[in-house]
Amino acid sequence: MTAGDSGLTLEKLQRVLAVTRKLAAPFDLDGILTEVVAAAKDLLNAEGATVWQFHEESAELVLRVASGLRAIHISSDRGIVGECVRTRALINVNDCHGDPRFNPDMDRISGYHTRCMLTLPLVGYDQRLVGVLQVVNRRDGVFDQADEVLAETLAAQCAVALQRMQMTERLLGAEKLRQEIAVAREVQMGTLPKAAPLVAGYDLAGFFRPTDDTGGDTYDFVPTGDGRVFLLMGDATGHGIGPALSAIQVRAMLRLAQRLGAGLDDIFRHINNQLVTDLPEDRFVTAFLGELDPVDHCLRYHSGGQGPLLHFRAVDGSCQFHPPTTFPMGALPLSSMKVPVQLPLAPGDVFALLSDGVYEFHDAQGRQFGEQGVVDVLRSHHDRPMPELLARLLAALDAFGAGAPQLDDVTVVLIRRLSNGNETPGWSVRRSFARSFDSLAAIFTFIGEALAADAASALERHAFEFTVEELFTNMVKYNASSDAHIELELEGSATELIGRICDLDSEPFDVTAAPDADVGQAAEFRRPGGLGLHLIRRLVDCIEYDYSGRRSLITFRKKRGTG
Amino acid sequence: MFEIDYGDQGLIVFSGRLDAAQCGKAQAFLDAAAAAPREFDFGRLEYISSAGLGVLLKAHKRLMDAGGRLRLINVSNHIHDIFRYSGFDQLFDVERRPD
Numbered sequence: 208m209t210a211g212d213s214g215l216t217l218e219k220l221q222r223v224l225a226v227t228r229k230l231a232a233p234f235d236l237d238g239i240l241t242e243v244v245a246a247a248k249d250l251l252n253a254e255g256a257t258v259w260q261f262h263e264e265s266a267e268l269v270l271r272v273a274s275g276l277r278a279i280h281i282s283s284d285r286g287i288v289g290e291c292v293r294t295r296a297l298i299n300v301n302d303c304h305g306d307p308r309f310n311p312d313m314d315r316i317s318g319y320h321t322r323c324m325l326t327l328p329l330v331g332y333d334q335r336l337v338g339v340l341q342v343v344n345r346r347d348g349v350f351d352q353a354d355e356v357l358a359e360t361l362a363a364q365c366a367v368a369l370q371r372m373q374m375t376e377r378l379l380g381a382e383k384l385r386q387e388i389a390v391a392r393e394v395q396m397g398t399l400p401k402a403a404p405l406v407a408g409y410d411l412a413g414f415f416r417p418t419d420d421t422g423g424d425t426y427d428f429v430p431t432g433d434g435r436v437f438l439l440m441g442d443a444t445g446h447g448i449g450p451a452l453s454a455i456q457v458r459a460m461l462r463l464a465q466r467l468g469a470g471l472d473d474i475f476r477h478i479n480n481q482l483v484t485d486l487p488e489d490r491f492v493t494a495f496l497g498e499l500d501p502v503d504h505c506l507r508y509h510s511g512g513q514g515p516l517l518h519f520r521a522v523d524g525s526c527q528f529h530p531p532t533t534f535p536m537g538a539l540p541l542s543s544m545k546v547p548v549q550l551p552l553a554p555g556d557v558f559a560l561l562s563d564g565v566y567e568f569h570d571a572q573g574r575q576f577g578e579q580g581v582v583d584v585l586r587s588h589h590d591r592p593m594p595e596l597l598a599r600l601l602a603a604l605d606a607f608g609a610g611a612p613q614l615d616d617v618t619v620v621l622i623r624r625l626s627n628g629n630e631t632p633g634w635s636v637r638r639s640f641a642r643s644f645d646s647l648a649a650i651f652t653f654i655g656e657a658l659a660a661d662a663a664s665a666l667e668r669h670a671f672e673f674t675v676e677e678l679f680t681n682m683v684k685y686n687a688s689s690d691a692h693i694e695l696e697l698e699g700s701a702t703e704l705i706g707r708i709c710d711l712d713s714e715p716f717d718v719t720a721a722p723d724a725d726v727g728q729a730a731e732f733r734r735p736g737g738l739g740l741h742l743i744r745r746l747v748d749c750i751e752y753d754y755s756g757r758r759s760l761i762t763f764r765k766k767r768g769t770g
Numbered sequence: 771m772f773e774i775d776y777g778d779q780g781l782i783v784f785s786g787r788l789d790a791a792q793c794g795k796a797q798a799f800l801d802a803a804a805a806a807p808r809e810f811d812f813g814r815l816e817y818i819s820s821a822g823l824g825v826l827l828k829a830h831k832r833l834m835d836a837g838g839r840l841r842l843i844n845v846s847n848h849i850h851d852i853f854r855y856s857g858f859d860q861l862f863d864v865e866r867r868p869d
Contacts, residue, residue: 444821445790445820445821488828488831489797489824489825489827489828490824491824491827493856493857510857511857512855512857514854514855514856514857530854530855530857531855531856531857533857534857534858534861535858538858539831563820563855
């Protein structure tokens with residue numbers, strides 16, 4: 208078909224091509240729509256033009272550009288545009304107000320008088336309807352057959368440009384949402400304790416691993432300043448940003464209440480009553496709120512729907528599961544509180560607060576880790592420092608799941624009353640350090656103070672400083688991109704010194720399996736780190752490696768008095 | 771699969787698995803009930819998630835406005851455990867399934 212046969216003059220064809228070139232430029236959606244409207248008016252000598260975007264999900268046509276009008280939504284099954292959507296064919300109406308399909312409402316809204324109108328479907332490259340183009344009021348009469356051909360040529364170009372832009376905007380929207388969720392997660396993870404507080408005679412550990420980018424669980428340790436510490440673990444129903452906000456709110460209210468000097472009962476009641484006001488009717492937060500007193504060795508608590516609560520008794524190795532004390536927070540107002548449960552903790556006892564994501568952890572066959580799974584880990588490792596028990600529990604969960612996806616947030620808070628000196632560890636200290644060589648000074652101070660308090664020998668101190676520096680700098684060098692802190696824990700007793708260094712976010716590298724350095728080999732053939740590991744093996748008596756999740760745990764031991 | 775329907779004497783019968791994906795169906799059914807339902811038969815309910823507990827909480831609040839209290843009957847042992855471990859047994863009347 209030549210330009211002459213179709214009624215398209217060469218000059219008009221060139222103008223369509225000019226529009227096509229413009230539409231290929233990187234516009235935003237509004238820019239494209241404005242360009243299409245301007246081109247249609249210009250090419251067809253029309254007073255006005257409108258681009259309706261078709262929303263397939265809602266079966267609506269949405270108008271984003273019409274001079275001076277805001278976005279308008281109309282059903283896609285009515286009027287002339289509706290027919291165009293249905294038939295996907297051009298409709299040329301010479302006398303709109305004489306046509307029963309014409310909806311005069313738009314004229315009433317805009318104060319405009321529509322005489323004649325061309326309506327064309329905008330069909331994308333994949334034959335999907337993208338929108339509808341309407342051109343109104345040819346300045347010198349009505350639209351003829353040549354106008355129809357020209358309009359269809361223009362519409363074909365516009366449809367592809369519009370579709371490309373809609374897809375781009377959807378991608379940008381998804382990316383924006385992803386970034387916002389990432390920020391929400393950062394805020395939520397930022398509210399978790401960086402390290403467990405030091406409580407005289409107790410060993411604490413906490414952990415949270417959300418299933419989505421953000422989860423509804425939280426935990427906190429809040430020291431009161433007089434030796435006691437408040438313990439919180441909460442689980443807001445659901446996952447994602449909404450429950451994460453509720454979890455953060457509970458934690459913030461606890462922190463503020465503690466600053467204002469409120470007691471356990473009042474804190475629980477007021478947080479509950481505030482949540483009743485704030486949460487939607489079908490939402491609630493299961494929450495444990497306890498107060499550990501290291502002087503009378505009593506854990507006092509209220510538990511709103513958070514259970515089971517596990518008490519391991521060191522004296523006979525038994526495990527007792529306690530139910531919650533009341534309904535979940537936010538379910539109904541509380542006008543008064545019952546007396547809190549008072550749980551005495553004997554030497555060696557462990558109190559474990561585990562979210563249902565632990566008990567209900569599934570393997571690929573849908574079996575649950577269950578209470579027995581938890582009890583087995585606790586019975587085997589209850590006498591270990593709590594960060595290690597935590598690591599063992601997570602390793603057991605991952606081994607049980609065997610790669611099955613985690614379906615629920617996993618949150619763990621562990622409390623152990625240390626034994627009375629007749630059992631290692633005699634003492635235990637723990638701190639986390641930023642992943643940077645700049646932390647070394649603080650690490651040496653930490654080691655020095657801990658070992659000085661135990662009257663360790665200079666040789667013992669040197670062995671520990673060397674070993675920790677070697678392992679720490681390896682973690683910094685070979686895993687520099689991670690933001691996770693590195694945890695260091697030291698334990699001592701009359702017979703043994705123990706160090707543990709834990710990288711929470713690393714690839715596996717088994718230091719115990721690394722080959723011994725050939726100290727006779729020329730420097731250029733030596734593996735990095737090899738010599739350091741070689742020396743560590745000679746400075747300490749035993750080195751162990753454990754990897755679970757992305758957590759590398761290296762434990763080293765040195766017998767006392769061996770130099 | 772989850773089903774909710776009227777049983778005998780105004781009972782509302784739950785069956786199958788009430789998980790997060792099915793809560794909309796349960797909620798829509800309860801919302802459509804003319805009077806606030808007060809007795810649910812859980813005899814054939816196999817599973818309930820925390821989202822399902824939210825549906826029950828909402829039904830309970832609606833009843834409380836009318837001075838009532840939600841009653842659940844024929845509750846299986848493991849669902850009863852969920853109520854006990856979530857503290858919801860302290861909100862509603864929960865009766866176990868007779869053996």
